[in-house]
Amino acid sequence: MGCGSSTPANPKIEVPKSEWDRLQNSNAQLKSHKTASLAEIERLKGDLMQINILLLSFNERYHVKPSSSGGIKLDDVFEAYSSLGRRYADLTEQKKQVDKDFERQIEDFNRLVDTIQQKEREFQDRMRKMEEKSRRELDAMEREVRELEKKLIMGGDYFQPKPDSELRQQFSDLQAKVRSFAENSVPADEAIRQAFAEDLGRKFQHPIHIPHLKYFSEEALWAVLIDKVFSTPFKVFGTHGDNMLHPWLNFFADGQFERGSVTTWPPPNSFSERWRSLTVGNLAVAVRGQRTGEGASEIQLSYRSNRNDVVDALRKLYRHSSTADMVDMPESITDLACEIAMTWGAERYRIQPAIPPRGTWVSKDDLSLRRIEVRNPGDNVECTVGVVISPGLEKGGVGDGNAQSFDGPLRTLIPPHVYTFSQI
Numbered sequence: 001m002g003c004g005s006s007t008p009a010n011p012k013i014e015v016p017k018s019e020w021d022r023l024q025n026s027n028a029q030l031k032s033h034k035t036a037s038l039a040e041i042e043r044l045k046g047d048l049m050q051i052n053i054l055l056l057s058f059n060e061r062y063h064v065k066p067s068s069s070g071g072i073k074l075d076d077v078f079e080a081y082s083s084l085g086r087r088y089a090d091l092t093e094q095k096k097q098v099d100k101d102f103e104r105q106i107e108d109f110n111r112l113v114d115t116i117q118q119k120e121r122e123f124q125d126r127m128r129k130m131e132e133k134s135r136r137e138l139d140a141m142e143r144e145v146r147e148l149e150k151k152l153i154m155g156g157d158y159f160q161p162k163p164d165s166e167l168r169q170q171f172s173d174l175q176a177k178v179r180s181f182a183e184n185s186v187p188a189d190e191a192i193r194q195a196f197a198e199d200l201g202r203k204f205q206h207p208i209h210i211p212h213l214k215y216f217s218e219e220a221l222w223a224v225l226i227d228k229v230f231s232t233p234f235k236v237f238g239t240h241g242d243n244m245l246h247p248w249l250n251f252f253a254d255g256q257f258e259r260g261s262v263t264t265w266p267p268p269n270s271f272s273e274r275w276r277s278l279t280v281g282n283l284a285v286a287v288r289g290q291r292t293g294e295g296a297s298e299i300q301l302s303y304r305s306n307r308n309d310v311v312d313a314l315r316k317l318y319r320h321s322s323t324a325d326m327v328d329m330p331e332s333i334t335d336l337a338c339e340i341a342m343t344w345g346a347e348r349y350r351i352q353p354a355i356p357p358r359g360t361w362v363s364k365d366d367l368s369l370r371r372i373e374v375r376n377p378g379d380n381v382e383c384t385v386g387v388v389i390s391p392g393l394e395k396g397g398v399g400d401g402n403a404q405s406f407d408g409p410l411r412t413l414i415p416p417h418v419y420t421f422s423q424i
Helices: 017-062 074-154 164-184 190-199 210-230 235-252 270-287 294-317 329-346
Strands: 351-354 370-373 382-390 392-395 411-414 417-423
Touching: 074 235, 074 270, 074 294, 164 210, 164 329, 164 382, 164 392, 164 411, 190 210, 210 235, 210 294, 210 329, 210 351, 210 382, 235 270, 235 294, 235 329, 270 294, 270 329, 294 329
Parallel strands: 370 417
Antiparallel strands: 351 392, 382 417, 392 411
């Protein structure tokens, strides 16, 4: 050995165990903290990725423009959010307006419903009044029918028939009025005369033969009177008379008639003619003011309405005439025709106008017609009816005027006036 001692190469450092354990524990904590930090970083990366995805979705939905660096600025997000808020506010305001409009429409609808309900109540009230009026009219008609049936059953009355001479004179007076009106209504001016002829349903080559035009004028006048006054025993009373016509046809024609026909009447017999006579007489009493009450007022109103229709039709037909003294003639003719119709209808025997159909063959010696021919016929000439200028008057029945018998054809009291066409 040498003098002095030497130092060892790797000296051993003694560390207290407690300090070693603390160092070991600190090291473990550092490792654990590092691991946790790495995990947190990974979680933050995942959250950042989710945020980026949400921001991209937000960009696509709300059209946020990315910055030049390719990312999305928070200011842009706030601006988009503010824009969305403003849009939401606008939509909220629009919704309020829509709600107000809807409430106003509901109010309008409710008012409309109230109006409809009010109209319905008014309509129901009118219907009720109409039903009550119809029921009263029907009750009045039923009372009339029962009264007539009672009279028919009892059989006695104080009817006074018109003599044939009075019937002839009355109808001749009407024929004269119609003829005078027809002749004086033909216009003097040739141009107006053509329009007048067209109103009558005629077409003439110039010049117009005035006598022919007078015949056609008279025919047109009688067509109005027949249609609106003489077509049935009840026609003169208007719609109320039409209502009485149907029972007469139903009871006594055995269904063998055409509704609306002016020529097909039930065959005459004592019961049908007595029913007709009493019915017309009862209606005529109401028209003349000899009976009062609601039923009489309805009859008078219906009669006046039909009477005014006849006057208007005659005036319209002769609108081209300027003859001053003919102004009142339509009313005069109508009133006389209506009075005659009521007289005929109340007679026990059937009395009606005689109207031969157009085209009917007639003999040269037929005394039941007053004829005007196209030319002077020679021997063995047959004629056909071309125009019925004015109807005649016929009467049925045999007896003292109270209809003791209805056998045999109707007899002519006044022949019709016709325009015939001769055939060799």
